Amino acid sequence: MEGVKRMKLSIEQACPFCGQFIAIGIDEDTPEEERAAQAKAKCGCPQAARERDIREAMDKLEQICGADAVNNGFDYPLDDETMEICRRMIGYLIDEAVGEVQIRCVRGDRLKLKSDGKIVRITRKCQKQMML
Ligand SMILES: [Zn+2]
Secondary structure (H helix, E strand, O other): OOOOOOOEEEEEEEOOOOOOEEEEEEEOOOOHHHHHHHHHHHOOOHHHHHHHHHHHHHHHHHHHHOHHHHHHOOOOOOOHHHHHHHHHHHHHHHOOOOOEEEEEOOOOOEEEEEEOOOOEEEEEEOOOOOOO
16 A cells, blocks of 8 residues: 555745745645745745845855865865855845955965845855975
């Protein structure tokens, strides 16, 4: 016998930011917070859009500077303090309180985070140098 089939439901869920009802597809046992997350992911209100823009920038930061950096060709991930500074700056960049941030890391990496208020571009440069 097959396992119990979960019921797929199509419901209207309020966006936690603006209260607008958004159609989402869920399983009957999908918890409330996951339902709210789905509504936020689909809502067109400015707060929901801001949260998506921030998440996208955080993902990029992880890829270039975080644990994923090594898989993307860098020798090491940046230290926690630098990561924390960058994460904090992303909110300011998305809000256009800051247009661009440049950081020179102790190990020589240069970071640039630049925003147009919607997309944060992150550049990491590390100069390898050798002297014999
Ligand atoms: Zn909303």
